[in-house]
Amino acid sequence: MSIIQINNLKKSYGTNEVLQGIDLTIAKSEVVVIMGPSGSGKSTLLRCLNFLEEPTEGIIRIGEFQIDAGGKANRQRKKEIRELRKKTGFVFQSFNLFPHKTAIENVMEGPIIIHGTKLEEARILAKALLTKVGLGDRCDYYPAQLSGGQQQRVAIARSLALNPMVMLYDEPTSALDPELVKEVLQVIKDLAREGMTMIIVTHEMSFAKDVADRVIFMDNGVIVEQGTSEEIFLKPKEERTKQFLSIVE
Amino acid sequence: MDVTIIIDSLPSLLQATLMTVLLAAVSIIIALVIGFFAAIVRIVKVRILNGIATAYVSIIRGTPLLVQIFVIYYGLPQIGISLDPISSGVVALSLNAGAYLSESFRASILAVDNGQMEASLSMGMTYSQALRRIILPQSLRIAIPTLSNTFIVLIKDTSLVSVITVTELLQMSSLIIAKTFEPLTIYLLAAAIYWILITFFTTILDKLEIRTSKYLVR
Numbered sequence: 001m002s003i004i005q006i007n008n009l010k011k012s013y014g015t016n017e018v019l020q021g022i023d024l025t026i027a028k029s030e031v032v033v034i035m036g037p038s039g040s041g042k043s044t045l046l047r048c049l050n051f052l053e054e055p056t057e058g059i060i061r062i063g064e065f066q067i068d069a070g071g072k073a074n075r076q077r078k079k080e081i082r083e084l085r086k087k088t089g090f091v092f093q094s095f096n097l098f099p100h101k102t103a104i105e106n107v108m109e110g111p112i113i114i115h116g117t118k119l120e121e122a123r124i125l126a127k128a129l130l131t132k133v134g135l136g137d138r139c140d141y142y143p144a145q146l147s148g149g150q151q152q153r154v155a156i157a158r159s160l161a162l163n164p165m166v167m168l169y170d171e172p173t174s175a176l177d178p179e180l181v182k183e184v185l186q187v188i189k190d191l192a193r194e195g196m197t198m199i200i201v202t203h204e205m206s207f208a209k210d211v212a213d214r215v216i217f218m219d220n221g222v223i224v225e226q227g228t229s230e231e232i233f234l235k236p237k238e239e240r241t242k243q244f245l246s247i248v249e
Numbered sequence: 250m251d252v253t254i255i256i257d258s259l260p261s262l263l264q265a266t267l268m269t270v271l272l273a274a275v276s277i278i279i280a281l282v283i284g285f286f287a288a289i290v291r292i293v294k295v296r297i298l299n300g301i302a303t304a305y306v307s308i309i310r311g312t313p314l315l316v317q318i319f320v321i322y323y324g325l326p327q328i329g330i331s332l333d334p335i336s337s338g339v340v341a342l343s344l345n346a347g348a349y350l351s352e353s354f355r356a357s358i359l360a361v362d363n364g365q366m367e368a369s370l371s372m373g374m375t376y377s378q379a380l381r382r383i384i385l386p387q388s389l390r391i392a393i394p395t396l397s398n399t400f401i402v403l404i405k406d407t408s409l410v411s412v413i414t415v416t417e418l419l420q421m422s423s424l425i426i427a428k429t430f431e432p433l434t435i436y437l438l439a440a441a442i443y444w445i446l447i448t449f450f451t452t453i454l455d456k457l458e459i460r461t462s463k464y465l466v467r
Contacts, residue, residue, distance in 0.1 A: 050371050078375075086373035096368035100386050100464050110372045113382060142464040162372060 003028045003165060003197050004049070009058035009069070011044055011221075018044045019055070020221040026166075029195040033208040033229070036218035037244055042201045045218070046170050049199070050090050051081045063087055063165045086114055089159025093171040095151045097143040103130060103154045104139040110162045122161075129157040133187050149180030153187050160191075167191065169200040185211075205248060209233060217241045254434055258425045262435075265421030266442055272338055272407045272417060277400055279343035284350025291351070292358055293376075302351065309348035315409055317341045322413045338410035346403045350396065357392035358384060390461040397454035401447050408443075418442060 004026040011019040018041045026032055034042045047053040049060060055069035065084040071077050097106050107126035111117035117125070130136050133153040135146075143151050152172055159167060169188065173181040185207045192198060192211050202208065208215055208229055215232040217224045217240075225238045236242050287302040309317070322337040332340065361384050369379030411420035422439040426432045 052367055052371060082373045082375065085371055088371075090368075090371035092364060092368065094364055096362075096364035098365065098368070098383055098387075100390075109382065113378055114373050144465050158372075 001028075002026060003030075003063060004199075005059075005061040006049070007059040009045070009048060009060065010056045011041075011048055011053060012056050018221050019048065022058070022221075022223060024216075024223070026197065026199065029197055030213045031192045031197075031211055032199045032214045032216060033212040034199065034201045034216045034218060035203065035205075035208065035232075035244070036224075040218040041221040042218045043170050046090075046168050046199060046201050049168055050085055050088055052090070060084075086162055087165045089156075089162065089164035089167040091152070091155055091159055091167065091169045091172050093174050095143070095148070095155045095175070097151055097155055097158070099143050102140050102142055103135060103146065106143070106154055107158045107161045110158060114162060125161060126157070129160050130154065132160075132190075133157045134183070147180055148176045149183045152176065152184045156184075156187055156191075165197065167196055167198045169198065169202070171201050171203070173202065173204060203248065205233065217244065219244070251431070251434070254429055254431050255438060258429070258435060258438070261421055261425060262418065262438060262442060265416055265418045266446065268415065268417040269404070269407045269443075270446070272335070272342060272410065272415070273400070273404045275339050276342035276346060276407075277403055279339070280346035280350050280399075280403070283343060283347030284354050287347065287351035288354035288358060289380075291355055305344075306348045306351055309345055310352075314341065314345050314406055315412070317345060318409060318413060334410070334413045334415045337413055338407070338415050342403060342406060342410070345406065346399055349399050349402075353392050353395035353399065354388070357388040357395070360391050361387045390458070393454065393458045393461060397451065397458070400450060400454070404447055404450070405443065 002025045004024070006022055006024040009019055009022040009024075010017065020041075022041075022045055034045065036042045044053055048055045049062070051060075051067070058069045060067055060069070062084055065080065065087065067077070067080055067084060097103075098109065101109065104123065104126045107129055108119075108122040111122040111125055112119065127136065127139060130139055133156055135150060135153055135157070138146060138150060138154075143154070146154065156167075156172075172188070173184050176184065181204065185204065188198070188200065189207075189211050200208075200212075212229045214226060215229045216226040217232060217236075217238070219240050224240050225232065225236065232241065233245065236245060287305065290298040290302045318337065318341040321332065321341050322334065325332065365383050365387065366379055369383045370376070374382070407417055408419040411417060411423070414420070416424070418439055422435050426435050429435065
C-alpha cells in the first residue's frame with residue numbers, strides 16, 4: 001500500500017492558485033525529488049503535506065492519517081493534524097534549530113515533549129542520532145557554534161528523533177555554502193539506503209540522479225511530468241521541462 | 250553645606266529608600282504578571298480579553314501616571330473603593346508598568362523568527378507547548394533590555410507617590426527639609442541615593458542579559 005496519497009490538492013492565496021489540483025501517490029521507501037522553477041508550487045506542496053500551509057481543497061493521507069482540506073479548525077482536527085505531523089519529519093531550508101538549546105537538546109526536545117520519553121533515554125537516543133549524522137562530537141555545541149552543514153544535519157537528526165514514517169525536505173541545501181552541501185546530501189542518501197520514504201524539494205540535479213526513484217517536475221502549480229531521473233533528465237517529453245533543464249544545466 | 254546634616258538625615262533617608270525599593274519591587278512583580286498575560290492575550294487574540302488588554306494599554310500609555318495615581322487614591326473612594334496610600338501607589342505603579350511591559354513582551358515575542366514556531370509545530374507540538382518551550386525563552390532574552398528600562402523608570406516613578414503621602418525617599422527628603430531648611434543638600438542626597446540604586450539594578454540586569462545571550466556567542 002502507498003504510504004502517501006494526495007488527491008486533487010489545491011491551494012490558493014486570494015485569487016492566486018498556487019497548487020492547481022495535485023494528485024500524487026508515493027510508495028513506502030520511495031525517494032521522490034521535486035524540481036521546478038521558483039513559484040512553481042513545489043515548496044507549497046511540501047508544506048501542505050505537513051499542514052504548515054492549510055490546503056484549500058483536496059485530501060491528504062500519510063500512513064493511516066487522512067485529513068481533508070478546508071475542515072473546521074476544531075479541537076479534533078487540530079489533534080489529527082498534530083498526529084500527522086508527529087509521523088512526518090520536516091527539514092527546512094533555514095534549519096530552524098532552536099538557538100537557545102544545544103545540538104543534543106534540540107534532538108531531545110521532540111522525544112521528551114511529544115513522546116514523553118524520559119530524559120536519560122532521550123539523551124541516549126539523541127546521542128545515537130547525532131553520531132549517525134556524523135556529529136557525535138558536537139552534542140554540547142549551540143547552533144550558533146556550528147556550520148550551516150552541521151546545523152542542517154542536527155535538524156535532520158531532530159526530525160528523525162520522532163521516528164517518522166516520512167521525511168520531507170524543503171530545499172535542504174539551498175542556504176548552504178557550496179562546500180557544505182555534500183555532507184548534508186550524504187546524510188540524506190544514507191537514509192534513502194536505509195529505506196526511509198522521502199520527498200525532497202531541491203535544485204541539486206546530480207544528487208537527484210543519484211538518489212531519486214522518481215523525479216517530479218512542477219510548474220505553475222501542476223505536475224508537468226514525472227518519471228525516473230533518467231527519463232526526466234535525459235529524455236524529457238514536455239517543452240517546459242526541457243526549457244527548465246537547459247537553464248539549470 | 251553642613252556635613253552633620255547629611256549624617257543626621259541619612260538614617261531616615263535610607264529607611265525611606267527601603268520603602269522606595271519595596272514599592273518598586275512589589276510593583277514590578279505584579280507588572281510582570283499583568284504585562285505577560287496582556288501580551289499573550291493580544292498575540293493569541295483571545296476574544297473579548299484581547300479588546301480589554303488593548304484598551305488597557307492604550308489608556309495607561311495615553312494618560313499621565315500622576316493622574317492615574319489621583320484617580321486611584323482620591324477618585325475611587327467616591328465609588329466605595331478606598332485604598333491606603335501604599336496600596337494605591339502599588340496599584341497605580343503596577344498598572345502603569347504592566348502596560349509598558351505588555352508592549353515590550355509582545356514585541357519581543359513577535360521578534361522571534363517565525364521559523365521557530367513552524368519547526369515546533371512541524372514536530373507535532375501544540376501552540377502552547379511551542380510558546381512555552383521554544384518561543385518564550387528566546388523572547389525573554391530579547392525583552393530584557395526594555396524590561397530593565399521599564400524597571401528603571403518604575404524606580405524613578407515611585408517618587409510620584411510622595412504626593413499621596415507615602416513616605417518614600419522623596420517624601421522623606423521633603424520632611425527633613427521642612428525641619429533643616431537645607432533643600433540643596435538633602436535633595437542632592439536623595440538624587441545620589443536614586444542614582445546608586447538604579448546603577449545597582451542596571452548592573453544586575455546587564456549581567457542577566459549577557460548570561461541569557463551566551464548561546465549566541467560563536
